[in-house]
Each structure stands twice: as C-alpha cells, then as structure tokens.
Amino acid sequence: MPARPGTVTPADGVRLWLDHLRVERGVAHNTLLGYTRDLDRYRAHLDGLGITSLAEVHQSDVAGFVAALRDGGDGHRPLSVSSVARTLVAVRGLHRFLLLEGLTADDPSADVPVPRAAQRLPTALSVAAVERLLEGLALGDGPLPLRDRALVEVLYGTGARISEAVGLDLDDVDLDGGSVRLLGKGDKERIVPLGRHARTHLEAYLVRARPALLESGAGQAGRAVFVNQRGGRLSRQSAWAIIRQAAERAELSAGVGPHTLRHSFATHLLEGGADVRVVQELLGHASVTTTQIYTHVTATRLREVYARTHPRAR
Incomplete structure (x- = not known):
C-alpha cells in the first residue's frame, strides 16, 4: 500500500x-550499497532528533547532519570532505525523489551547500628551479639529450599540456615565424609564440637528432615532432619519465612533472606583468576564471618576498 503524503518514515x-534506483533506473549494485550505508547514517541522525516522518525534516536538520559527519561522534570518525559530499548527494537524491513523487511538500536538502575541499594552488617552480631542471637533463649532443632538452624547453616556453606537446606534428611548428600550433581540449587550436631558447633547442633537435632516431627505429612516427628510440611518436608516459628523472638529478621536490612547467609558465608571465587574459589565450583556457587561480600564486609569492625583505613586515 503506497505511503500517504506527509507520513513517510525515514525507513x-x-x-x-532505493527500489526506484534499482528497478527503474538500473543503478549498479555497488552504488546502491554505498547509498544504503550513507542513508543508514542519515536515518540514525534523524532518529536521534526524534524525527519519525521525512515531512518533518528541516534544512537545519540536514545541515546538522553534514556538520556531524565532519566532526565525527557516536562511534564514527570524522569523514573527509569528499566522503561528506558523497553522503549529501545520497540525502539530496532521497529528498528530491520524495518531492517529485508528491510524498513531501518541499526538499529540505536543496539549499544545504556541498562541502568543498580547500582549493590547492598549482605548484610552480621558481625561475632558478626551472634552470636547475634544465641542467638536470641528460648532457651531451646525442639524439636523446637533444630531444629531451627540446621537449622541456617547449613545455616551459609555451605552457603546453603534455598531450599537446607529444601530439605536435612537423606542420604545427613554424621555426621561421617562431610559433607552434597546439591542439587543446575540445580540439581547439591556438597559436603560441616560441621563445628564443625553445626555438634554438627545437631546431637543434629537428636537424641533428630526430633523423637519427627515425633511422635507428622502425620509423613509425609519421609527422610526429617528438619521437622515441624505436622511431615512433613519444608517449605521454615517456615524457613524464624524462621530466621526473631530470627533477631527481636537479634534487627538486617530488611531484615535478609536465603540468608543473605549465603552472610555472603562467606564473612567471603574470609575475612579469602579463595581462591575465593574454595568459588565458596562451594556456587555451575557455574561461578567464580558470586562469585567475594563477593570480593567487603570484600574490603568495609577493607576500613571501614582502615578509622576507620589508623592515616592517615582521
């Protein structure tokens, strides 16, 4: 017998x-188990408040449940932000379903904010650290050292994503004009200037190293700019390994990778006075809001310098 509006118990x-999710929407078994665990805690919370009907639940009750999850108690350890957010998704789904079915008059969870983890600022190297990283690349004039130096110079000199760099074809490079064409997310193309250092090392690689790598391998690279020892296109994983090994030789902190160079590219431009919208275009961000996170990095650097150098800062 279907429940009457206003009389639905939490159970x-x-x-x-859950029956609706399983029968009508075909939700996966493990997802249902997760929702069941989350909602068991919610039911226990409502029981503790003396609530016997879901029509009695107010926004403050749901908000209190979220706070209890973060703080822990009643034999439960505090949950991480991501776990709390997942649990709130289950609670919101429950209340929205009941509202749509006409079993409650409102959704008390609708305006309860989803907790978010503190935003992690991008890790950017100092200019001196970038120089150390470049020095940490394998030395010599062999094909691999020339390739590795050209790759890192292009990544730092253009702010390219690693997929964009290893995806470069010869037709994308204009050494005379000093630019490269990058294919970003959503297959959006952008033209990015190629600085003097990147240009010099890329030309040295293309003239002196790439032909040798193609000869020594199977020659399956096609028009790829960066190739491996077997003559095929360099993979993202191999590019990661090149940078990781260089960072280890330079004794830089763990976690330095291709995206670190992209962050450093953006941060150093802003520190040098570049307009944020210019940096947005260079990075290929669809929204300037994404780029503005780098202004926080720059502000942090400015505060550090101020604290270290100003006589009244301490």
Whole structure:
C-alpha cells in the first residue's frame, strides 16, 4: 500500500528511493550499497532528533547532519570532505525523489551547500628551479639529450599540456615565424609564440637528432615532432619519465612533472606583468576564471618576498 503524503518514515522513504534506483533506473549494485550505508547514517541522525516522518525534516536538520559527519561522534570518525559530499548527494537524491513523487511538500536538502575541499594552488617552480631542471637533463649532443632538452624547453616556453606537446606534428611548428600550433581540449587550436631558447633547442633537435632516431627505429612516427628510440611518436608516459628523472638529478621536490612547467609558465608571465587574459589565450583556457587561480600564486609569492625583505613586515 503506497505511503500517504506527509507520513513517510525515514525507513520507508529510503526503501522507496532505493527500489526506484534499482528497478527503474538500473543503478549498479555497488552504488546502491554505498547509498544504503550513507542513508543508514542519515536515518540514525534523524532518529536521534526524534524525527519519525521525512515531512518533518528541516534544512537545519540536514545541515546538522553534514556538520556531524565532519566532526565525527557516536562511534564514527570524522569523514573527509569528499566522503561528506558523497553522503549529501545520497540525502539530496532521497529528498528530491520524495518531492517529485508528491510524498513531501518541499526538499529540505536543496539549499544545504556541498562541502568543498580547500582549493590547492598549482605548484610552480621558481625561475632558478626551472634552470636547475634544465641542467638536470641528460648532457651531451646525442639524439636523446637533444630531444629531451627540446621537449622541456617547449613545455616551459609555451605552457603546453603534455598531450599537446607529444601530439605536435612537423606542420604545427613554424621555426621561421617562431610559433607552434597546439591542439587543446575540445580540439581547439591556438597559436603560441616560441621563445628564443625553445626555438634554438627545437631546431637543434629537428636537424641533428630526430633523423637519427627515425633511422635507428622502425620509423613509425609519421609527422610526429617528438619521437622515441624505436622511431615512433613519444608517449605521454615517456615524457613524464624524462621530466621526473631530470627533477631527481636537479634534487627538486617530488611531484615535478609536465603540468608543473605549465603552472610555472603562467606564473612567471603574470609575475612579469602579463595581462591575465593574454595568459588565458596562451594556456587555451575557455574561461578567464580558470586562469585567475594563477593570480593567487603570484600574490603568495609577493607576500613571501614582502615578509622576507620589508623592515616592517615582521
């Protein structure tokens, strides 16, 4: 017998929603188990408040549940931000379902904010650290050292994503004009200037190293700019390894990778006075909001310098 509006108990509401997910929406078994665990905690919370009908739940009750998850208690350890957010998704799904089915008059969870993890600022190297990284690349005039130096110079000199760099074809490079054409997310193309250092090392690689790598391998690279020892296109994994090994030789902190060079590219431009919208175009960001995170990095650097150098800062 279907429940009447305003009389749905927490146990009945959860059962109805889970049945709906399983039968009508075909939700995966493991997902249902996760929702069941999350909603068992929610039901226990409501029981502790003396709430016997889901129609009695107010926004403050849901917000209190979220706070309890973060703080822990009643034999439960505090949950991470991501776990709390996942649990709130289950609670919101339950209340939205009951509202749409006409079993409650409102959704008390709708305006309860989803907790978010503190935003991690991008890790950017100092200019001196970038120089150390470049020095940490294998030395010599062999094909591999020339290739590795050209790759890192292009990554730092253009702010390219690693997929964009290893995806470069010869037709994308204009050494005379000093630019490269990058194919970014959503297959959006952009033209990025190629600085003097990147240009010099890329030309040295293309003239003196790439032909040798093609000869020594199977020659399956086609028009790829960066190739491996077997003559095929360089993979993202191999490019990661090149940078990681260089960082280890330069005794830089763990976690330095291709994206570190992209972050450094953007940060150093802004520190040098570049307009944020110019940096947006160079990075290929669809929105300037994404690029503005780098202004926080720059502000942090400015505060550090101020604290270290100004006589009244301490």
